[in-house]
Structure formats: structure tokens, C-alpha cells
Amino acid sequence: MQSKPLPHVAYFCMEYALQSDFKMYAGGLGILAGDYLKGAKDHKFPIVGIGLKWKQGYTDQRISPDGKPVDTYPIYEYPFLQDTGVTVSVTIRKREVKCKVWLCDKFRNAPLYLLDTDVQGNEDNWITGQLYGWFGEERIAQEMVLGIGGVKALRALKIPIDVYHFNEGHALFAGFELVREKMEKGKPFEKALADSRDEIVFTTHTPVVQGNESHYLDRLLYMGADNGVFTKQQLKKLGGAPFNMTVGALRLSRKANAVAQLHAETANKMWKDVKDRAEIIGITNAIHIPTWVDRRIIKAAKDNSSNIWRLHQQNKKKLLDFVYQRTGVRLKRDALLLGFSRRAVPYKRSDFIFSDRSKIDKLFKSGKLQIIFSGKAHPLDDGGKRIVANIVALTKKYPGSVVFLENYDMTIGSMLVRGSDVWLNNPRRPQEASGTSGMKAAMNGVLNLSILDGWWPEACQHGVNGWQIGGGYENKNEKKLDAHDQKAFYKVLLNEVLPTYYEDKEHWVEMMKQSTLTTHKEFAVKRMLEEYYQQLYIKR
Ligand SMILES: *Cc1c(COP(=O)(O)O)cnc(C)c1O
Numbered sequence: 001m002q003s004k005p006l007p008h009v010a011y012f013c014m015e016y017a018l019q020s021d022f023k024m025y026a027g028g029l030g031i032l033a034g035d036y037l038k039g040a041k042d043h044k045f046p047i048v049g050i051g052l053k054w055k056q057g058y059t060d061q062r063i064s065p066d067g068k069p070v071d072t073y074p075i076y077e078y079p080f081l082q083d084t085g086v087t088v089s090v091t092i093r094k095r096e097v098k099c100k101v102w103l104c105d106k107f108r109n110a111p112l113y114l115l116d117t118d119v120q121g122n123e124d125n126w127i128t129g130q131l132y133g134w135f136g137e138e139r140i141a142q143e144m145v146l147g148i149g150g151v152k153a154l155r156a157l158k159i160p161i162d163v164y165h166f167n168e169g170h171a172l173f174a175g176f177e178l179v180r181e182k183m184e185k186g187k188p189f190e191k192a193l194a195d196s197r198d199e200i201v202f203t204t205h206t207p208v209v210q211g212n213e214s215h216y217l218d219r220l221l222y223m224g225a226d227n228g229v230f231t232k233q234q235l236k237k238l239g240g241a242p243f244n245m246t247v248g249a250l251r252l253s254r255k256a257n258a259v260a261q262l263h264a265e266t267a268n269k270m271w272k273d274v275k276d277r278a279e280i281i282g283i284t285n286a287i288h289i290p291t292w293v294d295r296r297i298i299k300a301a302k303d304n305s306s307n308i309w310r311l312h313q314q315n316k317k318k319l320l321d322f323v324y325q326r327t328g329v330r331l332k333r334d335a336l337l338l339g340f341s342r343r344a345v346p347y348k349r350s351d352f353i354f355s356d357r358s359k360i361d362k363l364f365k366s367g368k369l370q371i372i373f374s375g376k377a378h379p380l381d382d383g384g385k386r387i388v389a390n391i392v393a394l395t396k397k398y399p400g401s402v403v404f405l406e407n408y409d410m411t412i413g414s415m416l417v418r419g420s421d422v423w424l425n426n427p428r429r430p431q432e433a434s435g436t437s438g439m440k441a442a443m444n445g446v447l448n449l450s451i452l453d454g455w456w457p458e459a460c461q462h463g464v465n466g467w468q469i470g471g472g473y474e475n476k477n478e479k480k481l482d483a484h485d486q487k488a489f490y491k492v493l494l495n496e497v498l499p500t501y502y503e504d505k506e507h508w509v510e511m512m513k514q515s516t517l518t519t520h521k522e523f524a525v526k527r528m529l530e531e532y533y534q535q536l537y538i539k540r
Helices: 028-042 137-156 173-184 189-197 217-223 232-239 245-251 261-270 295-302 307-327 357-366 382-397 410-419 436-443 478-503 505-517 525-537
Strands: 009-012 047-052 060-063 069-072 082-092 095-104 112-116 163-167 200-203 255-258 280-282 336-341 369-374 402-405 422-425 447-451 466-469
Touching: 009 028, 009 137, 028 047, 028 163, 028 436, 028 525, 047 137, 060 382, 069 382, 082 137, 095 137, 112 137, 137 173, 137 217, 163 173, 163 525, 173 189, 173 200, 217 232, 232 245, 255 261, 255 525, 261 280, 295 307, 295 505, 307 402, 307 410, 307 505, 336 410, 336 478, 357 369, 357 478, 369 410, 382 402, 410 436, 422 436, 436 447, 436 505, 447 478, 447 505, 466 478, 478 505
Parallel strands: 009 047, 009 163, 047 112, 163 200, 200 255, 255 280, 336 369, 336 422, 369 402, 422 447, 447 466
Antiparallel strands: 060 069, 082 095, 095 112
């Protein structure tokens, strides 16, 4: 890109999705982080990742015979992790917590260092037990290990770093350690703070205010998260009271990004009253193609070959066989198949397609329309669990047409984004920050049918490479928004998607090609890494 050596970057994240059964991830944040590290390796960027070694990962969420999600937490062993020989310690609740540092580079990824509190002699060995398992003290403890422990690990490993990239606010306490180091060398607080800010960049994700974590100041002080250098007043000045981790990170970074262009607008509006914060630019997420895309499809699209249809049928058959193995349900090969996999939270509207039964009842009963769902609820979210249970109940109402795959993970994800015909996405705009599963689908020739939210406004050419639901309508009144979107949804599904699939296969195949051709460069991780370097990492 240019002759000066590229800055060395340490990337901090709570989760990394590198491989399906390496259970260091929960969802989209981890998928982004995993794809980022693989892209860094492929394209030789000087990047290392810092994370936590989860003993139980997120949740293994199965469906009980009465149709309700049940969480289990098996313990996994990962013999391929390399012992770096480094242990650092972090003082949490006035107790010393030892953190062993593992190295993972098995998945053609840039080096990933994982901190682990499950070591002998630790009273607090469960801090790295469950990913997102707790909200209060234990969450703060996890974030102290990631942030403070992470910086200490980099020092002990003697890895020189120019830029510290916090992927989401969880990593904020790394900044507190950077401040502490500088004060130890004699810099006054304000100068140490300013110089640390100069080394930090931040990616914000959650466009829902309540989704941005906050903690009482007294609790942070009790935990020792102030790291011995922040007074209560200084903490308040940084993140408010209660202390908001996103606000803190926006004030302790030199520049920040949102994960799509629309999300950048939303985030700037959302945080407009936060004074003295970093500017938020848009750098749209992207995906690691070798992980998610059948490259034969890209080739067929480039060659303008109708082979793309045959290859897709192979991928669809693989998915249907997989569904049969997992559920005993045989879906039809020649009937339209929708895929929908999302975290079970209200704004994603999982059961949206069922909101007017009179419109779709016959289609599902006759098997002309089929849909596969997947997705977990957070283990402590009863509302999310009701969403899952509701979908499971619908599989009983429409047997043979509606399927739910339990325990959503990378294996299920990669099957669905290759083998579905249409990728359905119907969040309440503008709450879906990016939605990278849609990129995976698009490149596989799986046509997006989506609300204009997240990344989709940047790619959508209606009727050419997929479909938009509605015209980007927003309304704070959820009832009105839902009613509007439902009308728009059934209109495009019934008048465009179904007729094209059943009556104009030629155009469908053309759309598949366009879907692949218009996305495979723009939403590949290389573009994202280059933008990170040009717009965040390299100082201007
Ligand atoms: C791609 C992927 C995600 C993130 O996709 P979204 O569109 O943001 O939901 C989450 N989980 C898995 C398993 C994935 O493969």
C-alpha cells in the first residue's frame, strides 16, 4: 500500500469464531473477529489478536421434548493450543488473579493470544468460564483480564504494538493499563490519558442504547477496574454515571468506526450528546471468503456459466441431507427454500413471516414455501427463549415445511448460507448494525430478501441481485413500523420472489450471478483490512 512499514496492531475482542467446535464465540462479533484474523494472515498484515480462553464457551442450547430451549455447558479441551510459558497477573477485588497465556494459530489465522484464569492456585479460576455468562461483577472481571491482562501479556511476550484496536467496549480497560504504564514512567494523568488515546481505535457495534453495557462507578472501584490511576470523578468524566463502556471507549480512542455506512449515521446520532468523543466513521464489515463461500460459485458467476444453478443444487442437497440427519425432516429439493438464522431478540423479528397467516398458510401447507430457522437466545433472556419456543411450535404446525436447527453454530451457519435459495432478514431498521450472514449468502448465489438495514443498502439492486423489503422506512412506533414492513414484505415475497423462482428460472439464475458478482470483492475481508489501515490505523 505504501513504503513506510505498516503499524503493528493488537486487536482485542471477547470472542473469536475461528472454527465451529473451537468454542470461543457466541455470534456476529466473534465471526467478525475470526474472519479479521484469518484475513490478516492471508494478506500478511502485522496484527495479533488478544482474547480469553473460555472453559465452557457460550451455551450449547438444545430443544427439550416440550419444545423449550435448554442450556448446557460442557467443558472442552483444546490440545492444539500452545503454551507460551507466559503468565501475567491482574488485581481484581484486591486479589491477585493469574492469567496463563495460550497461543492459537491453527486456523490459518494471525496469532491469537488467549488469557486463561483456570490455573492452579487461583481463587478466581472461573472468570474465563462462560462467555457472556454474567452481567455484573464477573463481567467486569472478565473485561479486566482481557484489557489489563491483555496489555500485560503483550509486554511479557515482547510484542511491539503501535495501535490498540478495541472491537466493542469490552476491551476498554486495556486503555486504563496503557494510562497506568505511562504514569508509572512519570507522566501526569492528563498527559498519560491523551497519549494513550492517541494509540487507541475503537469499533462500536450495538445500535440499541440498552445493548451498550454500563456499570455503577462504585462497583468499578470495588473491582479495581480503575487500575489504581482513575479517581471516581475521572471515571465519571470518561464514561458517565453509571459508567457506559461505549461512551468510555469513544472518549478514550483517537478514532472509531461503525460496521456499515448506515450504522455510522445511526451511531453518530445515538452518541451526538457525548462531548469530546472520537469521530465515528463507517467501515463496513466483510467476510473471509475461504471460510464461508463455495468458490466454484464465484467462478461460475465470473464465467457467466449456467453451471451456477447446478452447483447451487448440490449445495442445497447437502443442506437438505444435513437437515434430515439433524431433525428427521425431509424438505423438498424443488421447492423454494428460505434460510433465517439470527440471535433470538425482538428487533430481529424471527417470526415475522408468520405475522399474517392468511397470506402464507397455504404456501407452507402445500410445501411451495419452506423455511429453515436457527439461532440461540441468551441463556438469561427469557424473552429470547420464548421467541425460540414459538418458532419450534411453528415447526409442529407446518411439519415438513418449517424446520428449526438447534444449537446454531458455524457449521449450521455455513450450511445455511450455501444451501438456502433465499436469505431472509427482517430487522426493525436501523437496529441491525451490519449482518454479515447476508454477505456470505450473497456470494454463494443465495439471494437476499432483506429490509434495507445494516450492509444491505450498500449492495442491494432490487430485482437484480436480491430484493429490498420496503424503502428504508423508519418509525419509533414499533406497531406502525411492523405494520408497514409486513405489507411491504408480503408484496415482494408474493409478487416477486415466488413468481421469479417458479416461473422465470432464467432470471433467477441471472440474479444469482449478479448477487455473487456485485458482492465478492466489496465485502471480502481484504477491503475491510485495507480500510482499517487507511482510515484507522495509519495516522494522518
Ligand atoms: C455469520 C454468522 C453470524 C453473524 O451473522 P449476522 O448476519 O450478523 O447474524 C453469527 N453466527 C454465525 C454462526 C455466523 O455464521
